[in-house]
Amino acid sequence: MIYLRLLLLFFFALAICLIIFLSFYLFIRKIWRKEYGNWDRMIEMLLREAIFFHEADTGQVAIIPVTQRFQANLKNRRFYNRFVKKIIAAKRNVSGQYGDNLRNLYIQLGLDKKALRLLGSHKWHLKAYAIQQLGTMGLKEHLPRIYRYTNRKNALVRVEAQIAVLNLIGAEGLRFLDITSYQITDWQQIKLLKELSIIPQAELTGMDKWLSSGNSSVIVFALKLARNYRRYELYANIVSCLDHSEPNVRKEAILTLTDIYVENTSEVLLARFDGETYENQIAIMDAITVIGDVENVSTLFSYLDAGNAQMKFAVARAIVNGSANGLECLMNDHRSKTYPLTDMIPQLKNEIKW
Numbered sequence: 001m002i003y004l005r006l007l008l009l010f011f012f013a014l015a016i017c018l019i020i021f022l023s024f025y026l027f028i029r030k031i032w033r034k035e036y037g038n039w040d041r042m043i044e045m046l047l048r049e050a051i052f053f054h055e056a057d058t059g060q061v062a063i064i065p066v067t068q069r070f071q072a073n074l075k076n077r078r079f080y081n082r083f084v085k086k087i088i089a090a091k092r093n094v095s096g097q098y099g100d101n102l103r104n105l106y107i108q109l110g111l112d113k114k115a116l117r118l119l120g121s122h123k124w125h126l127k128a129y130a131i132q133q134l135g136t137m138g139l140k141e142h143l144p145r146i147y148r149y150t151n152r153k154n155a156l157v158r159v160e161a162q163i164a165v166l167n168l169i170g171a172e173g174l175r176f177l178d179i180t181s182y183q184i185t186d187w188q189q190i191k192l193l194k195e196l197s198i199i200p201q202a203e204l205t206g207m208d209k210w211l212s213s214g215n216s217s218v219i220v221f222a223l224k225l226a227r228n229y230r231r232y233e234l235y236a237n238i239v240s241c242l243d244h245s246e247p248n249v250r251k252e253a254i255l256t257l258t259d260i261y262v263e264n265t266s267e268v269l270l271a272r273f274d275g276e277t278y279e280n281q282i283a284i285m286d287a288i289t290v291i292g293d294v295e296n297v298s299t300l301f302s303y304l305d306a307g308n309a310q311m312k313f314a315v316a317r318a319i320v321n322g323s324a325n326g327l328e329c330l331m332n333d334h335r336s337k338t339y340p341l342t343d344m345i346p347q348l349k350n351e352i353k354w
Helices: 002-051 068-073 077-093 096-108 111-119 124-136 140-151 155-178 186-197 216-228 232-243 247-259 265-270 278-291 309-322 326-332 341-353
Strands: none
Touching: 002 068, 002 077, 002 096, 077 096, 077 124, 096 111, 111 124, 111 140, 124 140, 124 155, 140 155, 155 186, 155 216, 186 216, 216 232, 216 247, 232 247, 232 265, 247 265, 247 278, 265 278, 278 309, 309 326, 309 341, 326 341
């Protein structure tokens, strides 16, 4: 009985402590929310003033007015981090004189010097954050230091440096592809292509060299660039990638030739069909569906007996779209009366209607 009473007292005391802790935590959170709200209003007011700041023509560098209270708050680490995030986000959304004003405020408050100190940190996430700041704020004077990180071992630091270089000098910054020794992951390629999409288009040089790089991921990325920028003059270089040793490079070349093709591209792809992987064979048939211009449709019929339904449908679609009389040829073939072609042909007819 005594043990039961002690146990109940223990749980009662624990419940009281938990209630006190939660009450204290919620009280602190309420204070922080109020504090953060005040900070956000203060930050947004300064950013608005900076964006629309008009520099008087006095021949001297104009100083954007900043209150002593704001400068004092910058010594608070939480306030500093909140302000840096907001000024970086604002800079991404404005350009021209408005963006220049934000850059001037960033420098005026000495944030660039703090970013450079972070760049010297041994912690990779701090290095990446510093590079992101310097790149977004357009501080070209630090380009040589940032460029050195475009081939670093840490993937996050490397991709932030690559994006920062693009921010600073545009498409010319892709010259890091000449030296990169690490794989450019799909995630990195998506980030780089997204960054390039908002950069004013410029003549991309060196793409022919990237298409013959010893780094297969550079070749894949160059193929995507050739496709996005419609670089027809690189057709021969793209075709040569069909003979690369790695299947993913060959597949990317097939996808690129689907957009960049000439009169005999379908025949070029068909000549490589037998030696390809299953996934690449599907890609070839999909490409022929788009390109058409098959000289000898009978070549496609030789693949119609594929046991896999996915391959059979891809071949049937290529036959229908490969030549002007493709559907007629398929309908006249004795296999068109057998399953699963009996179900596939109506769908292919509907695709032609659309």
